[in-house]
Amino acid sequence: MQLSNKSILKIICFLLILEGVAMLPPSVMAFHQAEQKCATSFCLTAIVCLCVGVGMRKTKYISKKYKPKEGFILILFCWCFVIVLGAIPYLMANHGYSLIDSIFESASGWTTTGSSAIEGNLPHSLLLWKTITGWLGGLIVIIFSTAILPYLGIGAQKLAIVEIPGPDLEKLAPRFEDVAKIIAIIYALETLIFFILLIPSRMSVYYALVHTLSTVSTSGIISFNAAQGNFMITKYAQIILTLAALTGGLNYFVFFLIYKKKLKTAIKNYEVRVYLLIFLACGILVSISLIKSGMYQSVTDSLCYSFMQVISFGTTTGFKMTNLTNWPTFTKMLLIVLTLVGGCTFSAGGGIKIIRFVVIYKLIVRGVYKRIHPKAIKPVMFEKKPLAADMASSITSFVLLYFGVFMLGSILIALENLDMETTFSAVTAALSTNGTAFGMLTNQRWFFLVVAFILIIVYAIYHKKMLAGRLELYPVIILMTRLFWKPNKSNT
Secondary structure (H helix, E strand, O other), X not given: OOOEHHHHHHHHHHHHHHHHHHOHHHHHHHHHOOOHHHHHHHHHHHHHHHHHHXXXXXXXXXXXXXXXXXXXXXXXXXXXXXXXXXXXXXXXXXXXXXXXXXXXXXXXXXXXXXXXXXXOOOOHHHHHHHHHHHHHHHHHHHHHHHHHHHHHOOOHHHHHHHHOOOOOHHHHOOOHHHHHHHHHHHHHHHHHHHHHHHHHHOOOHHHHHHHHHHHHOOOOOOOHHHHOOOOOOOHHHHHHHHHHHHHHOOOHHHHHHHHOOOHHHHHOOHHHHHHHHHHHHHHHHHHHHHHHHOOOOXXXXXXXXXXXXXXXXXXXXXXXXXXXXXXXXXHHHHHXXXXXXXXXXXXXXXXXXXXXXXXXHHHHHHHHXXXXXXXXXXXXXXXXXXXXXXXXXXXXXXHHHHHHHHHHHHHHHHOOOOOHHHHHHHHHHHHOOOOOOOOOOOOOHHHHHHHHHHHHHHHHHXXXXXXXXXXXXXXXXXXXXXXXXXOOOOXX
C-alpha cells in the first residue's frame, strides 16, 4: 500500500492529538505545584495541538499516490515533528532553557534516551512530561512498526514473522493494526502493575509514577541521585524497577503470544532465552569482579548491585542504582558492551538487538567452518530454518553501519578532549538510548550539541523498533545520498 494524502493526514492528526492529550497531566501537575509558567506553556500547546489535530481530521483531501521514497521522508518528519512540539513546554517555561536545551530534552524523552543537558533538577511538571514522552516513545515505535509502516509499504509484517517463531502472525490476529492495539494494552497493563507494586516502597504517588514510566519504557529519565533528596530508594523499589526494566527489554510479541494462549511458542522464543542467559552470565561475571575488588562489604550487596546494573544497562534503561565511579574497569567495559547489544527486537530496549548478534555469531562460525571445509554446504540455521541470504546480508550491513556511526560519533566527541572512557560511554549512551555515561560530562556544552545531533538526526530514525528492528539507520543514510534525491523515471 503506497502513501497517500489521506495516510499522511491520518498520521499527522494522530501525532497532534497524542501530544495534546499527553500534555494534560503535566498541566495539572504544574497547577498543583504552582508552576505558573509551565502551566501556561502546557495548556496553550495542548489546546493548539488538539484544535489543529481535530480540525485536520475533519478536512477532506483528495487521495493522491506517492512514490515509496516519500515514506522515508515521512518517518523522519514524524520524529522531528513530535520532538519540536515536545520542546515547546521547555522553551516557554521561562526557566532559562535555550532552544538547544529544549530540543535536546524533548529528543531525549521521545527516543527514550533519558540524557539531560540541563544542570539541576527539572520542575515537577517538566519531569513528568519528559517521562510521559519517554513512555509514549517506547509505545509509539511499536505502533509505527506494526500499524503505520504497512501504510508506507515497508513490510513490517514480514519482518515480524521472521523474528517470531511459531504460528504465522496473520493467524493470530486478523489485521496488524489489531496486533498493535493488543500490544498497546499489554504495555499499559504492565505499566499499571509495576506502578501499583511501587506504592508500598515509601515513594510518593508522583515519584512512583515517573519511575514506572521511566523503567517500563527503558528511558531511565529520573535520576536516582536526584530522587535521594525526596525519598529513600529502598531495596524493594530497586528490585521492582529492575524487573520493570527487564520486561521492557523483552520482545513484546512474546507477550502477544501469551495473550493469544500460545504459551509454548512464547517459552520457546530463542531470542528471549539468549537474552536472559546473557544477563545471567554477565551478572555472575560482574559479581565476581566486585567481590574480588572488595567494592562492597557483603557478597549479597555485590550480587544485588551487579545484576541490577547489568539489567539496567543491558536493557538500555540506564539507571545508576549505586555509584559506579570506582567500579573496576572490567565491569564498566562489560556494561558498555551490554548497552551496545541492547534488548530484544520489538522491545522498549535500544541497542543493536540480541537477534542480530546471534546471527552474526552464527555467520562467523559458518565462515570458520567453510575455511576448514571449503566444499561443505552449511547454511545458517535459525529456529531450525535456514536463514535467507538477503536477510543475513541485511543484518551484517546494519551491524557494520551501526559501528560506523559509533566510530563517527566517537571521533566528533573526541574533539572535546574527553578521556576514552567518557567518550566511548557517551556515544554508546546516545546511540543505544541508554542515556548514561561514565566520566565527567558536566558543563560540556559542545558535547551536548554533538549528542543532540546524534539523537535527532541519527537515532530519531535508528530508534530500536521504529522499523521493526531492521531498517532503522537506513532511512537516514538513504536520505543523505544523492541517488535518493536524483530523479529517476524508473523509480516509481
